[in-house]
Amino acid sequence: MNFVHFIQLILVLAILGAVGVPLFRGLSKIKLFAKLDESGEEYKHLLVRKEEVLLSIKDLEFDRTTNKVSEKDYQTQRKKLEMETVTILERMEELEKDKKKGKKSSKPAKVV
Amino acid sequence: MNDIGEFALLVALATALYGCVSYIMAVRGNRIDLYLSADKTPVIVWVCVVISSAALWKGFITNDFSLQYVWAYSNKELDTFYKLASFWGGQKGSLLFWTLILTTYMCVVYFQNRKKNIRLMPYAMAVMFVIIIFFLCLLNFSTNPFERIPLPPEDGRGLNPLLQNYWMVIHPPTLYLGYVGFTVPFAFAMAALISKNLDDGWIRLTRKWTLLAWFFLCMGNLFGASWAYVELGWGGYWAWDPVENAAFMPLLVATAFLHSIQIQEKKDMMKVWNMSLVLLTFVMTIFGTFITRSGLIQSVHTFDEATLGYYFLAFLGVIIVICTVLIITRLPLLKSKNELDSLLSREASFLINNLLLLGIGFATFWGTIFPIISEAVRGVKITVGPPFYNQVNVPIGLALLALIGIGPVIAWRRATWANLRKNFQVPVIVGLVTAAVLFSIVPLTGRSEIFTYMTFILCAFVMACILREFLNGARARMGLEDGGNFVSELGTLTWRNKRRYGGYVVHIGMVLIFAGIAGSQSYSVHEQKHLKMGESFKLRDYTITYEKLTAVEATSVKTRVIAEVGVFKDSKRVWTGRPEKEFYKGQNQPVSEVDVLSTIVEDIYIILADFNEDESATLKVYLNPMVSWLWTGGWVIAFGTMICMWPDRLEQRRRLDRMKKQEAIFAPAQE
Known part of the structure; x- marks a missing residue:
């Protein structure tokens, strides 16, 4: 066995060791992730949506200050965005309550 | 070292195969042991590819002409600077370089996300591994950079003199960083489709990656233009060459994507469109590689041994089929719940911008593949030249330029004509004054000169729109209770809205590029003279x-x-x-x-x-x-992109708050 073959052997053994060790640590019974909690996923999505809608309200305020929207449009849009926020918050509250009760939510998400 | 380099490529392939399969099995079987095992593979593959690359670089530095690739692209006299760059001077090395960048990107993605996105990550890594496996297969079985010459010659053939330019060290790596970078958003988009995790999480994860890849591709194109300008000696910088087009097309689609994801983030709509755009961007990068390496289309850029076309074509076909099937099967999940509020809104202007960008992209694609189609249909290869591209793309480009100005001035969701009239007053006046001033200065005899005249007017209009945005934003901030002076508020405005105002800076760069192209294309003059020593001739002044x-x-x-x-x-x-x-x-x-x-x-x-x-x-x-305007525009784009990419602490804090709130109510994803 020459030096090159020796290095190649070391390389292969090191790789086999690195990828093999986790397989023999008796972890096969442990799950990688919990069962997909649909309400949890929906909640996550709603958190993002809530943030986006609030940012949209901020943008709308800025657009009004810089005269990009008329007062009438501002009021209409603001009302719409606030409604959207309320819908999201209500649904989030519902999911939180369900989670606390340990019940699985049955109603699908309804986000405007 | 050559043996080790060659062996490392083989080990990288075997490890990548194992990594791909074990990631999929881990997520399918919900097994942490397999996941932990697979989790070692990205770094191993990267190390193997680094070893292989180092071996090839060593071959160049030490003039090891027993390697056919080193012999073909280097010689003893070659400057060390160019010896390092010769690595990507030919097909074999450039494929290894591509793989090196791809595995490096994969490692960065791995370290960024391994603990964060446990449901998406295994799929994303598996997709990246599939692409790496394709390149490693080519390197191991078709174009091995470690191929030996039984009786090594004394000296090498040397690097093509045209490539012995400092841009050789800068342009290809920049372009490759862009091309390869689009693999990351593609992998996450595919992961989202496969795992049915189709909210905008994958977009948030890859937004900066897309921007980074876009930036590198944009700069790569500009560097290439600059190289052509100083090296090819024909006085121009862009010739609508098929390979230039190949790098231009993904840039257009990615630009469309970068604009339209903002609508998805804001309004949770256009999911199918965005998914299609990101997949198309990646498809275009592979198509570009196919063009360069197929030998089907004549170009100054194609590699000497362009024999890999069919492999890339097959790979391209497989990707297109898989993407299409996945999008179709996931259509119900990709349906948007929201609609456009008004056709007079920034969202609508983004949509039109998308259509125009894709229009230019399609025209360029058609012109690029026309020689192949004409040969297949009529048996004669008909090449489409710059007049075709200019005729189609210039008018669309002008509409796009106008939109760069119009878009930011229109409000999100809904705008009214009254407000638009008010907001466009100053920019329109600036445009009209420019039109009047230029009318007396520039010649307006041909179609090209009229288009140039229109470009300058639109450039002035767009600049006025953008500057007005900065001005109004700073003024609005000055009106706040804690408002400071104009300069500080301008800085705060940009700092707090990096994406928006960084984007505007990028737009300023684009305006400079448009102006540079228009000026240099229409008013360029040249003369060729045979002179004896001491003789002169006149050219303009x-x-x-x-x-x-x-x-x-x-x-x-x-x-x-x-x-x-x-x-x-x-x-x-x-x-x-x-x-x-x-x-x-x-x-x-x-x-x-x-x-x-x-x-x-x-x-x-x-x-x-x-x-x-x-x-x-x-x-x-x-x-x-005005050629220098082009290069200045490039640096302005770089500055704007840097602003956009700068870490946003507010956004990070919001993300952390979201996670905390989620975890306080729902258990963490991992058991």
């Missing part, structure tokens, strides 16, 4: 005098013949140009090295076209207006 011819032995393989050319304006010497011809030992054709005096107004561009034994010479001189 300049007198060009041929003064001297010198031959210099630069190295044992390179001789430089340098002409000295005096450029005078009103009898005053403005500049002395030194264009040259370089003769390389063993190369039949000499290489022209142009000399350029670049100013904000125009470039004086001199080529030594030929010379005779009696020391007479043929000089070709171009006056190219």
